[in-house]
Amino acid sequence: MDKFLITGLGNPGSLYEKTKHNLGFLILDQIAKKHFFSFSKKKLGFISEFSFQKKLIFFLKPSTFVNHSGQSVKYWMIKEKIFLKNVLIISDDIYLNFGSFRLRGKGSSGGHNGLKSIEKEIGTSHYARLRFGIKKNHLNKKLDDYVLENWKNEEINCLFSKLDIGVKIVFSFVTNGLQKTMNLFNNNF
Structure with missing residues (x-):
């Protein structure tokens, strides 16, 4: 069974x-x-196992805080013997317009400390990442303050409709693979 x-x-x-x-x-x-x-507290994260179309998916929310996410990702990849091609990281992206998605199979961290940590721990930037745009509209705020600020009321309705697209992208990645999923979803949302 693929993991x-x-x-x-x-x-x-x-x-x-x-x-x-x-x-x-x-x-x-x-x-x-x-x-x-639901998720259970385990070593370095909150995890859930889910079977889907003869595939075993481990959903992981690292407990290491964003800046040290790589420790958790590396641990669970090794523990469960998961190939790099079957790893998908979901993060926010300050440079993408709010609500837009971008799926890539490699690339830079774009200044995202969580992605930097993952690259450092697993030794490569060649891993799939799904980025969700939260573009900064408030130029008077520092970046750290902006990403740690709560969603505004006017963003919440749009946010939750967009999350459903993210869910579809995740399951397409599992069933169709990275390239086909990029073709289906990039530039469409």
């Missing part, structure tokens, strides 16, 4: 629950809600 590791980046704890930087956690929570599963 997949789908990791949503975010910070643990109620203080960060509704922040822009917790986009990865939000998408995994949306998947859990739709498929009626």
Whole structure:
């Protein structure tokens, strides 16, 4: 049975629950809600196993905080013997327009400390990443303050409709692979 590791980046704890930087956690929570599963606290993260079309998916929310996400990703890849081609990282992206998605099989961290940590720990930037746009509209705020700020009321309705697209992208990645999923979803949302 093929194994997949789908990791949503975010910070643990109620203080960060509704922040822009917790986009990865939000998408995994949306998947859990739709498929009626929950996460258990395990080593270096909150994890859930889910069987889907003869594939075993490990959904991971690292407990290491965003800046050290690579420790958790590396641990679970090794523990569950998951091939790099079956790893997908979900993160926010300050440079993409709000609500847009971009799926890539490699690339730079774009200044995202979670992606930098993953690249450092696994030794490559060749891993699939799904980025959700949270483009900064408030130029008077520091980047750290902006990504750790809660979603605004006017963003919430749009946000949750967009999360459903993220869920579709995740399951397409598992069933169709990276290239086909990029062809289906990039530039369409």
